[in-house]
Amino acid sequence: MKTLFIISFLVLCISISATTNSYAQEIPYVYDVENTGADFPAPPLPSFDQLPIVKPLTDPFAWSDGSGRDTTFESWSRRRSEIKAEFENYEIGVKPVRPDTITATYSAGLLTVNVTENGQTLTLTSNITLPEGEGPFPAIIGMNGGSGSLPSDIFTSRNVATIPFFHNQVVTYGGKSRSDAFYKLYPDLYYVGQYASWAWGISRLIDGLELVQDSLPIDLSHLAISGCSYAGKMALIGGALDERFALVIAQESGGGGAAAWRVSETLTGVESLGNTNFTWFMQSLSQFKGSAVERLPHDHHELMAMVAPRALLVLANPDMVWLADESGYVSTKAAQRVWKTFGIEDRFGYVIEGGHGHCVVSDNQRQSVETFVERFLLGDTAINTDIEIHTYPDVDYQRWTHWWGNGEPMFPSRDWLGTESVWIEAECGTVGDKWTPVKYPIGSNASVVEVIKDAEPVSSAPENAESVLEFPFTTTRDTTYHFFMRLICAKAEAGEFWVNVDDGDYQKVTGLTTSGLQWKKLLHKELTPGDHVLKVAYSQRGAKIDKFCISSLKSTPAAEAGEIAVNICEPQYVSSEIIRKNGFSLDQNYPNPYNGTTMISFEVPTVSYVSLKVFDMQGAEVAELAGRDYVTGKHVVEFNSGNLPKGMYFFTMKAGGISLSRKMVVSGK
Structure with a gap:
């Protein structure tokens, strides 16, 4: 009976193989017309x-x-x-x-x-x-x-x-x-x-x-x-x-x-x-x-x-x-x-x-x-x-391609094939005095770190901690790890950093300019299981750093913000970033200056009707961003400068009988 089953199984496999080969042979190698699909209707082509x-x-x-x-x-x-x-x-x-x-x-x-x-x-x-x-x-x-x-x-x-x-x-x-x-x-x-x-x-x-x-x-x-x-x-x-x-x-x-x-x-x-x-x-x-x-x-x-x-x-x-x-x-x-x-x-x-x-x-x-x-x-x-x-x-x-036929267009976990990745929020490490956390609504933790305005360039490997971001992390493997940083950096001179792992020699990494928030590779290094320290120092100001990924997987992180960081925290911002009154608050827009799209955050202590408008410096209204009831809590709106000429503008929030205003700079046209 067992022999009969095996023979039947082999016959079935041969039959399937023959059917597959026959099917493949029936598929044309070439056509005699330029476009076989010329008569099909056009698909939807959205703006x-x-x-x-x-x-x-x-x-x-x-x-x-x-x-x-x-x-x-x-x-x-x-x-x-x-x-x-x-x-x-x-x-x-x-x-x-x-x-x-x-x-x-x-x-x-x-x-x-x-x-x-x-x-x-x-x-x-x-x-x-x-x-x-x-x-x-x-x-x-x-x-x-x-x-x-x-x-x-x-x-x-x-x-x-x-x-x-x-x-x-x-x-x-x-x-x-x-x-x-x-x-x-x-x-x-x-x-x-x-x-x-x-x-x-x-x-x-x-x-x-x-x-x-x-x-x-x-x-x-x-x-x-x-x-x-x-x-x-x-x-x-x-x-x-x-x-x-x-x-x-x-x-x-x-x-x-x-x-x-x-x-x-x-x-x-x-x-x-x-x-x-x-x-x-x-x-x-x-x-x-x-x-x-x-x-x-x-x-x-x-x-x-x-x-x-x-x-x-x-x-x-x-x-x-x-x-x-x-x-x-x-x-x-x-x-x-x-x-x-x-x-x-x-x-x-x-x-x-x-x-x-x-x-x-x-x-x-x-x-x-x-x-x-x-x-x-x-x-x-x-x-x-x-x-x-x-x-x-x-x-x-x-x-x-993992999502093909499996639902929504999402990436699987970076470590779905058994690799190891450590995710770190930039604003949640030890932040040197020359750096400051700032709110950035589209950042991983709604925050980034940037170099303060009066910071001097660092032309050689840093000798003290004031220009350094420091992050402890732990690995479990004896292998090569690849270090990636998510940042926004429009200027070449700002895309240069000093990087140090486990108190070794600092390496200068260059060429990290981006178009918006992007992941860029810093370096790779052989690590053993245990505790380690990553240090990153700026060379010149101008970049905003959002997140780090330390991974045994060589490829650049594909997900926009990656996965939850091991050091997630509630960032402490400088007081000038937010103005408050009677429980209402209005944040400085980020990025600022900007060309294209910026984000404005505000908070209401109770359900309130909020008016949020943008004006030029002569007081002429150029945009209305909010004009409805908002529930208690923080909210974020997006403003696209469109064809606005470059220059200074201000935005005003009115809610609960108070009025809060901030200035912003359009650096575009």
């Missing part, structure tokens, strides 16, 4: 202030209208069309559909494509290198070169045609002008980013190949695309938006390419959304910089996912810090979930390793390209394309 906040990576299987999620391949074309619409609406701008008037010729190795729209004509030319023989031949379209930045012999030695795409024939790299050919065809689309126009040009080149099939023997069912760096983004976007590519190879595409904007925001010195090139993207993308990236309804793991079910190979170079390849790794693992869900994970690969120059392939990368070319351009189905090489064994990529 910025109506977009929900999603801190971890967005779910690629969740419908845009919030009606649920669908992981079936049968629904993927529709879901992909939603991602496409979001990517174009919020990032690059609309990619126009194929115009009605396109002509093409091929002669003496030169492909010429003429595209006419609105009475204007754009011309694309490409010198094509064909293998010997009759063909048809698979081909690669390379950004600015026959094979992009990949070694050409990978393709020419395998009888693969090479077709260069010259993006300056569409719009000129490095600047944006209405005299560019694309904007002459579409003058109303001058707002779109260059990646939308370049992707359009790539698709028109394929249209040209289709029109000259009788004279140019290209196998249109086996097309690849590749590029590196900014052209790596171009190749990824072009390949994601045109389903006629069977293989997409994105080389060192960095921020705006394979890297996820959300993850990059947690890293230092990388191409984040706030410092990318907004000529490439729409200028309006900049509204998502800093913590506002959490309102973006998609991210770049979904840009990669748009390639599915076709083949995608991601090449990265972590030696180039700007490329944000830790973010690229997290994003790549998230995108891989789509291929795995459909049972076709062998169509997705990545090699993230250094030891080579920018846009130069390593030995492993070259081998992976050759393998993917053999499989997806030449049709060798026996070759193994399960390729996953990276240098981030300590990065917890799963935290970013």
